[in-house]
Amino acid sequence: MIRLEGVTFRYEDMQMRFDVAFPKGSFTAVIGPSGGGKSTLLNLIAGFEAPEQGRVLIGGADVTALPPHQRPVSMIFQDNNVFAHLDLWQNVALGVSPSLKLDMAQKARVEAALAEVGLGALMQRKPGEISGGERQRVGVARALVRDRPVLLLDEPFAALGPAMRKDMLELVTAMSQARDLTVVMVTHQPEDALAAARHTAYLENGRIVALRPTAELFAAEDLPGLHAYLGDWRSAKL
Amino acid sequence: MIAYQPSRVPAVAALALLALALAAGFLPVLRMGLEQGLSGLDPYVLRVLRFTLLQAGLSTILSLALGLPLARALARQSSFPGRAVLLRLLNLPLALPAIVVIIGIIEVYGARGWLGGLFDIYGLQGILLAHVFFNVPLAARLILADLERIPPESWKLSAQLGLSPLAIWRLVEWPAIRSGLAGAALLIFLLCASSFAVVLTLGGGPRATTLEVAIYQSLRADFDPPRAAMLALVQLALCATLALVAQAWGGLAAGWPALRLQPRRFDGRTALSRLLDGGVVLLALLLLVPPLLALIGAGLFHINFSALLLRALATSLGLGMASAALAFVIVWPLAVLAVRSGAWRKVASIAVLASWIVPPAALATGWFITLIAQAGMTGLAAFLVIAMNALMALPFVSRVLMPALAQSAEAHDRLCLSLGLEGWNRFRLVEFPVMKRAIGLSLVMALILSLGDLTAISLFGTQDFVTLPALIYRQMGSYRFDEAIGTAVVLSALVLAFSSLAERWSDQR
Numbered sequence: 068m069i070r071l072e073g074v075t076f077r078y079e080d081m082q083m084r085f086d087v088a089f090p091k092g093s094f095t096a097v098i099g100p101s102g103g104g105k106s107t108l109l110n111l112i113a114g115f116e117a118p119e120q121g122r123v124l125i126g127g128a129d130v131t132a133l134p135p136h137q138r139p140v141s142m143i144f145q146d147n148n149v150f151a152h153l154d155l156w157q158n159v160a161l162g163v164s165p166s167l168k169l170d171m172a173q174k175a176r177v178e179a180a181l182a183e184v185g186l187g188a189l190m191q192r193k194p195g196e197i198s199g200g201e202r203q204r205v206g207v208a209r210a211l212v213r214d215r216p217v218l219l220l221d222e223p224f225a226a227l228g229p230a231m232r233k234d235m236l237e238l239v240t241a242m243s244q245a246r247d248l249t250v251v252m253v254t255h256q257p258e259d260a261l262a263a264a265r266h267t268a269y270l271e272n273g274r275i276v277a278l279r280p281t282a283e284l285f286a287a288e289d290l291p292g293l294h295a296y297l298g299d300w301r302s303a304k305l
Numbered sequence: 306m307i308a309y310q311p312s313r314v315p316a317v318a319a320l321a322l323l324a325l326a327l328a329a330g331f332l333p334v335l336r337m338g339l340e341q342g343l344s345g346l347d348p349y350v351l352r353v354l355r356f357t358l359l360q361a362g363l364s365t366i367l368s369l370a371l372g373l374p375l376a377r378a379l380a381r382q383s384s385f386p387g388r389a390v391l392l393r394l395l396n397l398p399l400a401l402p403a404i405v406v407i408i409g410i411i412e413v414y415g416a417r418g419w420l421g422g423l424f425d426i427y428g429l430q431g432i433l434l435a436h437v438f439f440n441v442p443l444a445a446r447l448i449l450a451d452l453e454r455i456p457p458e459s460w461k462l463s464a465q466l467g468l469s470p471l472a473i474w475r476l477v478e479w480p481a482i483r484s485g486l487a488g489a490a491l492l493i494f495l496l497c498a499s500s501f502a503v504v505l506t507l508g509g510g511p512r513a514t515t516l517e518v519a520i521y522q523s524l525r526a527d528f529d530p531p532r533a534a535m536l537a538l539v540q541l542a543l544c545a546t547l548a549l550v551a552q553a554w555g556g557l558a559a560g561w562p563a564l565r566l567q568p569r570r571f572d573g574r575t576a577l578s579r580l581l582d583g584g585v586v587l588l589a590l591l592l593l594v595p596p597l598l599a600l601i602g603a604g605l606f607h608i609n610f611s612a613l614l615l616r617a618l619a620t621s622l623g624l625g626m627a628s629a630a631l632a633f634v635i636v637w638p639l640a641v642l643a644v645r646s647g648a649w650r651k652v653a654s655i656a657v658l659a660s661w662i663v664p665p666a667a668l669a670t671g672w673f674i675t676l677i678a679q680a681g682m683t684g685l686a687a688f689l690v691i692a693m694n695a696l697m698a699l700p701f702v703s704r705v706l707m708p709a710l711a712q713s714a715e716a717h718d719r720l721c722l723s724l725g726l727e728g729w730n731r732f733r734l735v736e737f738p739v740m741k742r743a744i745g746l747s748l749v750m751a752l753i754l755s756l757g758d759l760t761a762i763s764l765f766g767t768q769d770f771v772t773l774p775a776l777i778y779r780q781m782g783s784y785r786f787d788e789a790i791g792t793a794v795v796l797s798a799l800v801l802a803f804s805s806l807a808e809r810w811s812d813q814r
Contacts, residue, residue: 113465114464115464115569115571134464134467134571135464135465135467136464136466136467136468137467140465141465142461144461144462146456146458147456147457147458147459147462148458148462150459150462150476150477151480152480161466161476162466165466165468165469166472
């Protein structure tokens with residue numbers, strides 16, 4: 068579904084190189100030290116960064132030269148997924164039409180999406196009047212109405228408490244299974260990866276060092292960088 | 306929880322000093338104004354008021370009309386060759402003394418200038434041109450600062466949703482600048498309504514004069530204190546209203562908006578938007594660059610370190626350092642309390658605006674009347690100039706000190722409480738070493754303001770008591786324009802040296 072072929076990208080002193088494929092319907096977590104290139108990987112897929120060399124393919128089509136909005140991709144960020152001056156309904160409706168002119172069927176879709184993420188009763192609220200977890204749900208609802216086959220998650224739950232994080236993760240997992248989405252999720256929480264992702268990639272210094280089934284990756288003995296990155300967590304959990 | 310309670314004595318003393326200065330300025334003006342009653346509002350006063358409002362209104366509209374597209378172009382084109390240089394160029398008019406820039410403008414558009422004869426710069430057109438020169442960069446910097454506060458995710462989201470330039474303007478840019486725009490407009494209007502040097506040099510007699518300059522003329526040329534008092538009362542009502550409205554609206558932006566890291570944007574890549582943005586930038590360059598080039602080009606050949614110039618230089622530096630120190634001594638104790646108490650924050654935010662609420666010429670009128678009634682003022686001139694320059698610097702000094710002090714309070718209060726560290730010891734061991742940069746920056750900003758001031762020195766200066774701006778004005782007036790240009794280059798070099806120091810300190814903070 069998603070393929071990066073010989074993609075290179077330079078950020079300050081770091082030369083990154085990605086050769087990787089994420090099959091259709093897969094849910095992959097990406098872990099690794101900060102500044103290792105996790106967000107850059109998502110930005111390259113979404114089209115927020117252009118590779119120096121190589122190609123980005125989604126669904127077999129070369130999207131390397133396409134601007135972000137023409138790619139079959141939705142992305143949820145850690146923060147600022149909403150425009151603060153628009154109400155929740157408008158924020159989600161932007162995913163259907165940038166001019167906010169919706170027909171009856173589209174309006175129904177927006178309302179259904181808000182209901183699906185549990186915000187049906189809060190549609191007319193402004194983002195400032197709801198909790199941080201609810202704001203992230205707005206991003207999920209917008210991804211629902213956009214209905215793109217690829218969903219990228221850039222630490223979307225990092226600012227949430229444990230219970231809220233678990234709820235959100237379950238919501239996203241259910242949604243991606245029901246719609247057969249291809250999901251790539253950047254996270255610092257091994258629990259998130261274990262709970263939701265069938266595969267996990269370990270990324271450091273601009274390279275994907277390993278991409279394995281999640282439990283296998285966390286148990287791996289051959290990755291010293293990963294050992295250092297996980298630290299005490301590993302001995303506590305495994 | 307027990308909070309750190311700094312001593313209130315120095316703050317009360319600072320407030321008392323301010324109150325004394327304002328009362329000495331305000332009360333005589335009020336008394337003399339009330340004695341005349343409505344009869345004092347003669348056609349001359351009303352004509353001056355009308356012109357003041359007209360030129361300030363037009364200056365504000367023109368400055369925003371170019372400043373807004375310029376800010377948008379600079380925000381949208383986040384990387385092009387020369388962008389950093391252009392941003393520094395936008396700082397120049399804010400740092401350079403008005404009189405220096407006016408010399409450059411006359412050198413380009415004046416009768417014998419590069420583009421001489423295009424229009425008559427003495428009168429409304431010249432005043433507007435000079436005000437636009439100063440305030441387009443100010444408007445652009447203020448609006449740009451608001452645009453750069455838009456979170457990077459909003460740009461990613463806009464790109465992913467495929468928003469059109471119009472939708473981006475409506476949904477992202479306009480909401481971000483809307484509230485700041487009113488504040489910027491009020492600030493520019495206030496600056497233009499009380500601008501002195503521009504109107505003094507480019508105004509064309511009684512036809513094109515503003516309250517601030519008319520007060521000066523009544524006091525120093527016509528020796529007519531009652532008329533000065535009437536004008537001062539009108540000016541005071543106007544500026545106090547504007548300053549208080551602006552303050553209530555979210556604060557006057559006094560200071561240089563900091564350069565931030567430019568978030569990546571994904572719009573504005575089409576040929577049309579590049580062309581439009583390029584056109585706007587070109588227009589701004591055409592406005593800003595020629596006067597600065599003319600100043601350097603002509604001035605370098607006319608620098609003459611005469612005894613007069615050296616004396617003016619020494620006077621300027623002495624007055625500047627004294628008023629910077631005075632401004633600091635007034636702001637510090639207020640700021641120390643303001644960062645820890647909401648009530649003091651309100652008091653301090655109004656107190657530092659004293660010179661904007663009671664504008665310099667109005668204040669000077671009162672001081673003048675008081676002191677003439679007492680002893681005469683020859684011996685006091687230097688003190689009055691220092692006091693007035695310190696008052697004018699208060700908002701800038703507090704703008705720099707407040708955030709740094711708030712940070713220090715947050716970081717150190719509990720530890721200092723537990724160690725019993727307070728008062729002078731706390732200043733010496735904690736605040737001073739931690740805030741060295743901010744303190745230096747606030748002093749240098751006050752110094753720069755004072756170095757460029759023409760208002761106070763015109764109101765109180767004498768034949769033998771001359772600063773660099775006053776010397777430039779005198780040389781202009783006595784048909785020695787070449788000498789004036791030379792002096793202007795010396796003054797700009799001095800100010801730019803200090804402001805590059807200030808910019809380095811503010812970048813590293």
